[in-house]
Amino acid sequence: MSTSALRAHYTWQGNSNVDLLNRSGDDWTYDMGLLPVAADPxxxxxxxxxxxxxxCYPAADKDELFLAYHLYAWMFALDLLFxxxxxxxxxxxxARALVDRLSLFMPLHGTSPAMPKHPIERSLADLWIRMTPTRSTDWKRNMRNAVLEYADGQCWELECMRSGRIPDPAEYLVRRRGSFGGQVGICLAEHVAAAEVPARVRRSRPFRALTDAWIDLQTLYNDVRSxxxxxxxxxxxxxxxLVFARFLDISIDEAxxxxxxxxxxxxxxxxxxxKTQLPDLCEQLQLNGNDREQLSAVVEVMGYHLAAVDAWTTTAPRYQAPAPGDVPATVLGS
Structure with a gap:
């Protein structure tokens, strides 16, 4: 496994329910029809x-862990289906026809009147019912927007593929955050932490910059390994x-x-x-104790998640093809 400063700050550990998740987690994916439609075993x-x-979620209880797993399963199923x-x-x-209907199954109020037509819609409707009962309207709106951004990102990748257009680094950096589902991860961190980032903090430049960096750390490593x-x-x-190789006119290994x-x-x-700007922000906004606790709980989950994804990307069989230039994992994570 790679080693990073984040590992020192956030102790990497597993969840005690992992064996149960390995045994039973995919009962839902088969019941919903996501497997084997999206991938073979x-x-x-x-x-x-x-x-x-x-x-990613070492402290989550069984129900919360299974919910997180099923949300990830839905995202991977969509990613593999494309x-x-x-x-x-x-x-x-x-692709557009599929993506344009997804919002029907994520209502901000009440239940959706739409009937799912296929496994992607059926499983999303089930997830929404399970995720939202205790969440605020703001959280539901943020999660719905994040899911739609993720799905739309798959369409954007397809548009680039159809036209043969390799985006420039500035465009790609921004759009990759969406196609990776980064904001879904932020909303899920709030759910697992049983907290919500205060709205004025979420809108602030330091927190938006933090989430961008959090997502970039994952996408940059993922793209090398993938x-x-x-x-x-x-x-x-x-x-x-590929984006850097084409834009800078350098070799794949150099890129x-x-x-x-x-x-x-x-x-x-x-x-x-x-370590610096978020604490300063708390002082500037004069956050009360409850708001500080909410923010701290979410950021802590984000940190554990980041360390865990680093380990997973380094060890999962899916990512074990030699990276360009044989870039060692210890260098990537150091």
Whole structure:
């Protein structure tokens, strides 16, 4: 496993319910019809999703852990379905038709009158009912927007693929945060922490910068580890390594090194924001004790999540193809 300063700050550990999750977590994915539509058993097992979820949320109780796992399963199912059903045929119209209906199953008030037509809709409707009973309208709106941003990101990747257009680094950095589902992760951190970031903190520049850095740390590493599979096997265009190689007119190996250096810089920014700018923000906004506790609980979950995803991306079979330039994991995480 790679080693990072985040590991020192957040003790990496597992969840005591991980064995139960490994045994029973996919009962739901089969009941909903997500499997085997999205992936065959071998491909699904290679993700190591149960371990990832348990590492991300070591303190979550059984119900919360299963809910997080099922949300991740839904996101992976959609991500895996796109290459099979839409990207292979360059079917942007079909992809848009699927994505445009998703909001029907995430109502802000009451229940949806729409009837699910396929497993993606049926499982999202089930997740929404389970996630939202105790959440505020603001949280539901943030989560709905985050899910739609994630789904729309898959369509954006397909648009790039259809046109053969490799985005420039500035565009890609922003759009990749959406296609990775980063804001879904922030909302899930709030759910697991049984807390919500105060609205005025969420809107602030330091917290928005913190979440951007948090997402970038994951996407930069993911794109290096995924390059061989995504670009060479799945004909993907949207990958940090390829973006930097084309924009800077450098080799793939050199681009992987650039991606790694950017990740190191983003980690430094994340740590500075967490340790310095967020405490300063609390003072500037004169947050009361409850608001500070809410914020602290969410940021703590974010930290454990970040350390866990680093470990998972390093060890899961899905990411074990040699990275460009044989970039060692210890360098990526150091």
């Amino acid at each position: 071998e491909e699904w097992a290679a993700i190591g999703l149960a371990d990832c979820t348990a590492w 290459p099979r059903r839409f990207k292979a045929e360059r079917d942007l119209q079909g 390059y061989r599979r995504e670009v060479e096997k799945e004909d993907e265009i949207c990958n940090f390594v 992987a090194a650039v991606t790694t250096r950017l990740r190191t810089a983003r980690r430094s920014e994340y740590e500075h924001l967490e």
